[in-house]
Amino acid sequence: MADTLTVRVNADGPHSVSADASDFETTGSFSLVLDNDGSPAHVHVRLDDALRRVAALDDTNHYVDRNATTIVDIEILDGPRPVSGTLTVFTGYGSESVEVPVRIEEPSETSEGVAVGEDLAHKPSREPDASPETLVVPGVVAATGVLSAALALVFLTGVVALFVAGVALVGGLAMAGFLLRAT
Template structure:
């Protein structure tokens, strides 16, 4: 005997859905699966057969070259990062700081001041992380 743990599984168009079927007993189980579409406009019964899977012994061949570890990459220098990657970040950081300071000067409210402080702290942490790497 076979049963579904839940009924009325919704499946999107052109999609797949895994449905768990619980089988009691041994051997092949045959039955019908009712498929409904269009909110009940179309109904079909589909014949199904559930067969016990065969136990197989599958082995995996491992190549000899996988038994030796690969060489570790050389550590990068702890100096300044290359200017090609750093320059755009520095320009964006400067723009963020200037925008925050301009907003404080223009609006002069506590909320804008707090927002600018968050931007300054965020940019500072980002620049520190960039230069410390």
């Protein structure tokens, strides 16, 4: 959302509310930034009838914590343009409010969007680098694991031999599987 409208809460005392703009104009969805400069506050956001025909809020009641910021997304829907209406923000359970005239214009037809570089327009290849240099270390680890398993079975006895051989064999086979996938 490119456009933002900031409303300050508690900046001039408890329950005070003021907008950074005397009016607001947009062509699409926007963010209402509730910037609390004091104690926690309950804030109610209301769109008048004209704005409700082309705009939507997920929630009208918001809790803004002490010295915190809450962002309220206002989605602009398809509908007739231009539309003018009023966005009202209440604090102090309705005792204080600020009204901001809002005008929703038709998007510019000359807008060409965002230019994307030719190298970004294509999906990158996900092929791994299978050069010999990248395969040497896993190959050595795989060979060492298999050799360790064989040596453990020859020189050790009992449960210890089986455990060491099993761990070494699993490690070696895992590296061998990695090598097969990389090529």
